[in-house]
Amino acid sequence: MSRLELEGLSHGYGETPVLQGLTLAAEAGALTALLGPSGCGKSTALRIAAGLLAPASGTVRIGGRDVTRIPPERRGAVMVFQSPHLFPKMSVAENVGFGLRMRRRPAAETARQVAAMLERTGLEGLGARRPAELSGGQAQRAALARALVLEPQVLLLDEPLSSLDAGLRSGMRALIRELQRETGTTTLVVTHDQAEAAALASHVALMLGGRIAQEGPPEEIYARPVSAEVARFFGAETFLPGHGRGTSFSSPVGPLALSAPAIGPGTLTIRPEAIRPGAGQNTLSARLVEAEFLGTATRLQLDVSGTILTALWRPAEAAGLSPGDIVQIHLPAENLWRLPSA
C-alpha cells in the first residue's frame, strides 16, 4: 500500500493556467475523491499523477518515491479513463490481460489471473466477446478489470461513472468500493458530482481555482464549509451577512441565536434541508415565493423581510402550500454555520 502525494503542481495549456499549486495526498490503502466543477483541471491532475503529462512545476510521489520524471509504466500507477478505451480487435479477456504481457509470466498463470478478475468484476462468461458486444457498464467494468489485474500501487479513476446511466451507476459505485476495500489499493477517483464523491469516498478533496479549497470527510465539508464558494458547490444557497454579539447574530432576517459565540462581522450559511417548517429555535415568518416539486423533495424559495432563503422539505411537509402563503419556519442554531472566511 502506497501513499500518493501531489505537491505544488502547476500546469497550463498555452497561456491558460489550470493547476496553480495543487497539493493533495491520497492516503495509502484508502479511497480518496477529487471533486471539482467541470473544467477545473481534475483530469489534468490525474494525468500528471499517472505520468501521461509532465507538470510545469511540482512533484509526484508514490510510496515516498519521487516519480515526477518516471515514465507511466514504471511508476506503479494505473489510470482508468472516462470512456473504457478497450482495443476493439481484441477479445475482452485479451484486453484485460494486455498489461500482463510485459511481465512475461507463464500463459497459464496470466489466464488464471484474467479469469479471476473477470469473475470479480461480474464479467464471467464474457471473456471471448469483442468490446463492441459489451454494454456500456460491462465495458467500463472491463476497463476496471484491466487496471486492477496489474495490482497497481495506485489506481486513478477519471469520472468512472459519467458514461453510465443512473441505473448502472449505483452498481458500479458499489463495485469500485468493494474492490478497493478488498484489494486495499490506494485509489484516487475524480468526479464533478458532490453526491457521488460523498457516496464513494470517506475523504473528499474539493478543487476550486486550480487548487484544493477544502478536504476532509464529506459530512464535515457539508456542515462546516471554509468559504462561501465551498458552501455553494455543496448546495448551500442561503447566506446571511451580519454581526455577531456573542451567541446572538444580527442579520437581515432579524436577530438569530447561535450555538457558539461569534464576535464581529461575518456571514452565516445554512443548508436548505436544515431550514425547517413550523416553530422552533429562531422562528421566522416567511412568504412563499415559489415551490418546486423535485420528486423526493420540494424546494422552496422563502422571502423573509426581502431576503430569500432556500429550503428543501419532504413533499408532504410542503403539500398544499401556494406562492404568496405566509408560513412559519425555523433555523436551528446548531445548523447555522459562520463562514470562517466570508
Ligand SMILES: Nc1ncnc2c1ncn2[C@@H]1O[C@H](COP(=O)(O)OP(=O)(O)OP(=O)(O)O)[C@@H](O)[C@H]1O
Ligand atoms: N490538451 C489540452 N489543450 C488545451 N486545453 C486543454 C487540454 N486539456 C484540457 N484543457 C483545458 O484545461 C482545463 C482543465 O481541463 P481538465 O480536463 O483537466 O478539467 P476537468 O476538471 O477534468 O474537466 P471535466 O470534468 O469536464 O473532464 C479545461 O478548461 C480544458 O478545456
